[in-house]
Each structure stands twice: as C-alpha cells, then as structure tokens.
Amino acid sequence: MEYKGYKIEQKDNKVIVEKVEDFNPVHVFDCGQCFRWIRQPDGSYTGVACGRALNVKYRDGVLELSNTGIEDFKSIWFDYFDLGRDYSHIKEKVMKDEIMREAVKFGSGIRLLKQNIWETLISFIISANNRIPRIMKTVDEISRLYGCEIEMDGEKYYAFPSAKQLSHATLEELEQTGAGFRCKYIMNAAKMVNEGKINLEDVCSMDTVEARDFLMRFQGVGPKVADCTLLYSGTKYDVFPTDVWVKRVMEELYFKSEASFGEIQEFARDYFGKYAGFAQQYLFYYARENRIGAK
Incomplete structure (x- = not known):
C-alpha cells in the first residue's frame, strides 16, 4: 500500500518501507541525538522509543522495522523518524559553503528524531x-x-x-x-x-x-x-546547541579566532535561520568523527 509517498508492507511482525532516501542508521543513531539505540552484529540497530522495542535495518532505500505493525508505523514511527520531511531540501538550504558541503556529505543519512x-x-x-x-x-x-x-x-x-x-x-x-x-x-x-x-x-x-x-x-x-x-524532541529546529566543544569547532571552522557563545548563537541564527538545528547536527557529527576542534 502507499502511504505519504512511501510503499509500505507488513510481513509478520515487520513493516517494510520502500523509497526511503537520506537515511543511514549509523548517522541517525550515532550522531549524538539519542542514547537508547544499540548497534547489532548484523549492522541493524535495536532500541526503545515511545514505549516500544524496535529493530531497524536499512539498505538501498528500504527501511525494515521489526516488532511493529502498520498502524504503529503510521501513528508512531513515521513521525519519530521524521519521514514526512524532504531532507534533500534541508541539505540544499544548509550547504551554504564548502564546510557545510563536506559536513552534509559526511553525515548524509542523518534524520532528526522526534523523541519524547x-x-x-x-x-x-x-x-x-x-x-x-x-x-x-x-x-x-x-x-x-x-x-x-x-x-x-x-x-x-x-x-x-x-x-x-x-x-x-x-x-x-x-x-x-x-x-x-x-x-x-x-x-x-x-x-x-x-x-x-x-x-x-x-x-x-x-x-x-x-x-x-x-x-x-x-x-x-x-x-x-x-x-x-x-x-x-522535534519541537524547535532553529536552535543551535552550543557547548564548549561546539564553540571550539565554530571558532576553528568559521571564526578563525575566539568567539563568545552569544556571537556563535547570533551567527547561526543569521546564517542558517530556521535550519540552524539541522546545520548544527551535520556539523557536530562531521567535526566529532573527524576530531575537529579536539584538544
């Protein structure tokens, strides 16, 4: 059956979702936004969210969710995995310079979860x-x-x-x-x-x-x-979470000198606008994995 642009099918206790783009479980679950998903030996992830236990696999545009059904997919997982958002559009909006192009390329499969x-x-x-x-x-x-x-x-x-x-x-x-x-x-x-x-x-x-x-x-x-x-939690996307380490990353990549938290927040608000949260996540994951700003 078709559901909001996706082909979905239930097989036993699994829901198979086809035509899913811009999704990589490693990027989604290991980018620092969540803490209850564990990578399994087969490369899938098992976690607990919304009062349910779930196993997630993804390959070649096909998302496989185990221990769930069609109704839960529609009422819970579609929103949880932010499947209603066009991430190709998000990427276009945040790729404003070479740094962001590299960051988006590196974390191309990130989706921001809508957690409780x-x-x-x-x-x-x-x-x-x-x-x-x-x-x-x-x-x-x-x-x-x-x-x-x-x-x-x-x-x-x-x-x-x-x-x-x-x-x-x-x-x-x-x-x-x-x-x-x-x-x-x-x-x-x-x-x-x-x-x-x-x-x-x-x-x-x-x-x-x-x-x-x-x-x-x-x-x-x-x-x-x-x-x-x-x-x-999927409540606001124009925020740019900044701790000491993100501050160092921004200083190294953008300011080329010391900057205050206020200056970084103002820059992110003006430069990325309503997409600041998405930009921060691509940057955070890219910088962390490549040890940018590390001391």
Missing part, C-alpha cells in the same frame, strides 16, 4: 559534562529501575519512565545509576512535572526564546541542554 520531550529533557540533563557510553548506561539503568518492562524476541527491554514513575525515586537509588551530581536535577524535574508545576507540552505554543527560558526553569538546565531538548 520528557525523556529528551532527562537524557540531556544526564549528558552534562558526560560521555556518550556513560550517558547511555545511566539512561538504560534508570529505565530498568523505574520503567515498564517490554519484551522483544524473548529479550527484556524497559521503557523510559514517566515523570510519575520517576518521582518515586530516592537519591540513593538514582546514585546507583551513575547519574552523579545530576541526580538531584532529575528528582527535581520529575517532581515539578508530576505535580503539574511545569507542563512540557506548553513549549509547542511558545516561540524559541520563550521555550528555552521555560525549560531553564528546571535545575541543571542551561541554554545548551534546553536547546538539545527542543531540537531532539
């Missing part, structure tokens, strides 16, 4: 001053302790806990997950959301500056974590 904003917020609170393997381990352990159990092919997986589920955590338990000094921030966020003091869905109706300031009401959330939360 609550999970994204906590994941990027955990990411502060942290390395990806440790972030992944902590997020997985939090899910194991507080999330609902899911089964796929006889294996147990765990959904990321809701704010209500996580609000039952104790500081001592959270410390066992490796979250370190971030434990108190996680507990504070769970309490604020569970008690209705902050409704994360409200950011959708705000402009970007308002939304960033709104998220910074949470303890442990600065501009970078707020921007990551907005970008990787």
Whole structure:
C-alpha cells in the first residue's frame, strides 16, 4: 500500500518501507541525538522509543522495522523518524559553503528524531559534562529501575519512565545509576512535572526564546541542554546547541579566532535561520568523527 509517498508492507511482525532516501542508521543513531539505540552484529540497530522495542535495518532505500505493525508505523514511527520531511531540501538550504558541503556529505543519512520531550529533557540533563557510553548506561539503568518492562524476541527491554514513575525515586537509588551530581536535577524535574508545576507540552505554543527560558526553569538546565531538548524532541529546529566543544569547532571552522557563545548563537541564527538545528547536527557529527576542534 502507499502511504505519504512511501510503499509500505507488513510481513509478520515487520513493516517494510520502500523509497526511503537520506537515511543511514549509523548517522541517525550515532550522531549524538539519542542514547537508547544499540548497534547489532548484523549492522541493524535495536532500541526503545515511545514505549516500544524496535529493530531497524536499512539498505538501498528500504527501511525494515521489526516488532511493529502498520498502524504503529503510521501513528508512531513515521513521525519519530521524521519521514514526512524532504531532507534533500534541508541539505540544499544548509550547504551554504564548502564546510557545510563536506559536513552534509559526511553525515548524509542523518534524520532528526522526534523523541519524547520528557525523556529528551532527562537524557540531556544526564549528558552534562558526560560521555556518550556513560550517558547511555545511566539512561538504560534508570529505565530498568523505574520503567515498564517490554519484551522483544524473548529479550527484556524497559521503557523510559514517566515523570510519575520517576518521582518515586530516592537519591540513593538514582546514585546507583551513575547519574552523579545530576541526580538531584532529575528528582527535581520529575517532581515539578508530576505535580503539574511545569507542563512540557506548553513549549509547542511558545516561540524559541520563550521555550528555552521555560525549560531553564528546571535545575541543571542551561541554554545548551534546553536547546538539545527542543531540537531532539522535534519541537524547535532553529536552535543551535552550543557547548564548549561546539564553540571550539565554530571558532576553528568559521571564526578563525575566539568567539563568545552569544556571537556563535547570533551567527547561526543569521546564517542558517530556521535550519540552524539541522546545520548544527551535520556539523557536530562531521567535526566529532573527524576530531575537529579536539584538544
């Protein structure tokens, strides 16, 4: 059957999607935007998202999603993998110079996932001053302790806990997950959301500056974590998450001298406009994999 430009078919517990372009699982899952997808020996990726466990394979324009069905593809995975967006158009808009042409070529299969904003917020609170393997381990352990159990092919997986589920955590338990000094921030966020003091869905109706300031009401959330939360939840695409390392990358590639965070944000806003988030992801992945800006 046809669905929004794709040919889709269900075989047992798999959904086969044909005519998928601009998609590379390595680029999508290893570009730093998510922490729950693990590469398998056959090159596929298995992960947990939206309360489901899923295996993803891709080859020659064919996307194969295992442990799901047509209805879940339409209601969940189509949006989650941002399949409704023309990434060839995005690439044209961000390839404004030779640097971006190289970055886009290198990460040509990146798609920005539309992740749950609550999970994204906590994941990027955990990411502060942290390395990806440790972030992944902590997020997985939090899910194991507080999330609902899911089964796929006889294996147990765990959904990321809701704010209500996580609000039952104790500081001592959270410390066992490796979250370190971030434990108190996680507990504070769970309490604020569970008690209705902050409704994360409200950011959708705000402009970007308002939304960033709104998220910074949470303890442990600065501009970078707020921007990551907005970008990787598919809420705002005109943000340009900037930490110390991205700052060095921009100084090396564009400014050729020291630049303030404010100058980098202003440059990205003026230069890339509403596509700033996409540009940042291509640049981030390209620079990280090629050790640009590394010291």
